[in-house]
Amino acid sequence: MKKRTACFGWTKRFQRTVAKAGDLMRSGQHNKAGELMAFVKAAHIARVKQLRGVA
Numbered sequence: 001m002k003k004r005t006a007c008f009g010w011t012k013r014f015q016r017t018v019a020k021a022g023d024l025m026r027s028g029q030h031n032k033a034g035e036l037m038a039f040v041k042a043a044h045i046a047r048v049k050q051l052r053g054v055a
Contacts, residue, residue, distance in 0.1 A: 009048035014040050
């Protein structure tokens with residue numbers, strides 16, 4: 001059986017990027033972490049649109 005992620009369009013790449021942002025946040029680099037999370041949010045929205053055939 002294929003393992004699925006919890007959210008539609010969510011990929012391992014997004015998961016790794018979010019983990020990296022968490023590490024940056026814990027190390028005190030809040031601006032870089034915020035930039036990474038903004039990237040993930042925008043990329044995820046684009047991915048969902050792509051999968052739904054909107055874009």
